[in-house]
Amino acid sequence: LLFRSGVLVSLSLSGPQLEKVVIDRTLAGKLISDTISDAVLTDSFIILSFWEQNKLCFIQFTKKTGSPDVNKRLEKLSSLDFKVLSYIRTEWDPLDASFSTTQPCQVHTVEHSISADKEPMADSCIYEWVRNKIQCMAVTRIPLRSKAICCCRNIAEDKLLLGCEDSSIILYEAHQRVTRLAQAELLPALINCHPSGAIFVVGSSQGELQLFDMALSPIKIQLLAEDCSPKATLQFSKRFDVSCSLTQIQWAVPHTASDRDNSMDVHDLLLIQFDKGPLGVLQFKLGAITRGRLGLVEIIHQYVRYDEIDEAISVLSSMNWDTMGHQCFISMSAIVNHLLRQKLTPEREAQLEASLGAFYTPTRHLLDTTVLEYRDPISRYARRFFHHLLRYQRFEKAFLLAVDIGARDLFMDIHYLAADKGELALAEVAKKKANDIDAESITTGVGKN
Numbered sequence: 001l002l003f004r005s006g007v008l009v010s011l012s013l014s015g016p017q018l019e020k021v022v023i024d025r026t027l028a029g030k031l032i033s034d035t036i037s038d039a040v041l042t043d044s045f046i047i048l049s050f051w052e053q054n055k056l057c058f059i060q061f062t063k064k065t066g067s068p069d070v071n072k073r074l075e076k077l078s079s080l081d082f083k084v085l086s087y088i089r090t091e092w093d094p095l096d097a098s099f100s101t102t103q104p105c106q107v108h109t110v111e112h113s114i115s116a117d118k119e120p121m122a123d124s125c126i127y128e129w130v131r132n133k134i135q136c137m138a139v140t141r142i143p144l145r146s147k148a149i150c151c152c153r154n155i156a157e158d159k160l161l162l163g164c165e166d167s168s169i170i171l172y173e174a175h176q177r178v179t180r181l182a183q184a185e186l187l188p189a190l191i192n193c194h195p196s197g198a199i200f201v202v203g204s205s206q207g208e209l210q211l212f213d214m215a216l217s218p219i220k221i222q223l224l225a226e227d228c229s230p231k232a233t234l235q236f237s238k239r240f241d242v243s244c245s246l247t248q249i250q251w252a253v254p255h256t257a258s259d260r261d262n263s264m265d266v267h268d269l270l271l272i273q274f275d276k277g278p279l280g281v282l283q284f285k286l287g288a289i290t291r292g293r294l295g296l297v298e299i300i301h302q303y304v305r306y307d308e309i310d311e312a313i314s315v316l317s318s319m320n321w322d323t324m325g326h327q328c329f330i331s332m333s334a335i336v337n338h339l340l341r342q343k344l345t346p347e348r349e350a351q352l353e354a355s356l357g358a359f360y361t362p363t364r365h366l367l368d369t370t371v372l373e374y375r376d377p378i379s380r381y382a383r384r385f386f387h388h389l390l391r392y393q394r395f396e397k398a399f400l401l402a403v404d405i406g407a408r409d410l411f412m413d414i415h416y417l418a419a420d421k422g423e424l425a426l427a428e429v430a431k432k433k434a435n436d437i438d439a440e441s442i443t444t445g446v447g448k449n
Contacts, residue, residue, distance in 0.1 A: 163188025
């Protein structure tokens with residue numbers, strides 16, 4: 001923590017418990033101004049800006065001579081005048097502007113805009129530093145039901161979340177080019193994405209929190225207790241006096257692109273800050289099965305464990321096979337294996353179709369390399385689905401699936417079972433289809449199955 005006077009406070013945690021507090025007053029009274037407006041803190045330096053002066057301070061830390069420990073002391077203190085390299089006027093009032101975490105020469109903005117019908121919209125813009133000037137490279141217009149009041153991008157920067165005045169949450173997925181909507185139980189003032197990209201937390205100024213997965217399914221939450229009674233929101237006002245508004249929620253991890261979904265690190269601490277205090281940390285207890293992680297695969301496995309299959313499929317459908325194919329395949333396998341162990345019902349049948357459809361009928365075409373890598377293992381799941389349909393005598397759906405797979409042996413399976421059940425017309429059609437595939441394979445020199 002850095003206070004406006006220059007006092008540094010370090011808090012050490014042991015789990016959720018406060019273990020040690022260190023107060024460092026080295027900088028107090030030695031700065032070019034008494035009131036700090038903002039700061040960037042790293043292990044080796046601090047950069048400060050001030051309310052009263054148009055200057056920056058750079059403070060570097062070094063090791064104390066003869067000591068193996070890193071003792072922070074002032075080595076360099078200088079002021080720098082700001083120099084405007086280039087500027088551009090946005091078309092609409094900006095809600096947010098930040099440098100890209102993956103492209104250092106790009107700036108992402110979210111701007112308030114309106115449609116031709118005077119309906120509220122949000123423009124997601126990409127500005128780039130090109131040939132010594134800033135240029136607008138791309139604009140995506142997102143329709144809204146009401147004005148956006150907060151926003152957040154995930155760490156991969158392919159999803160944009162917007163909190164609106166009517167408590168709606170809008171998710172724009174750049175890869176699939178789709179917009180999703182959910183209704184929050186609170187008025188969103190803050191949104192923060194988990195580093196894994198699997199969940200995000202929404203906070204209201206009154207000190208309420210609500211969790212969602214990246215498919216906008218709400219996740220219930222409760223404080224650790226003997227009784228299991230999760231709620232839609234976590235309300236701090238019921239736990240302690242909240243006289244000021246919630247000003248910050250942040251996961252305890254640097255928001256950089258180096259932390260990817262396949263990271264084995266556990267990020268289960270959420271910093272919560274109220275204006276004028278208090279300051280707190282929430283530790284999420286996720287149990288031994290997920291090993292404390294909050295990734296996409298772990299979320300889907302938890303959904304499957306509690307038979308919340310629609311939610312699991314929604315998360316799977318939001319994932320990108322081209323960039324996270326292994327995670328997608330593991331997640332699909334968990335869902336399909338679970339469903340194939342259940343009695344076939346119209347609901348289960350639709351869920352199996354949707355699960356396999358995440359690969360076979362995606363919103364956008366997959367790369368050829370992705371299709372080639374996962375085509376064979378997923379086709380084996382499609383075959384298991386086919387035989388599952390036959391077991392419950394779902395002949396019509398099994399026939400259509402056999403057409404999609406295009407394998408002779410599947411039509412022969414339909415032929416024998418249909419004949420045994422007295423479905424002679426279907427048996428004849430299946431036999432003819434098998435013979436057609438056989439004849440075609442002989443002509444082209446392709447194997448029969």
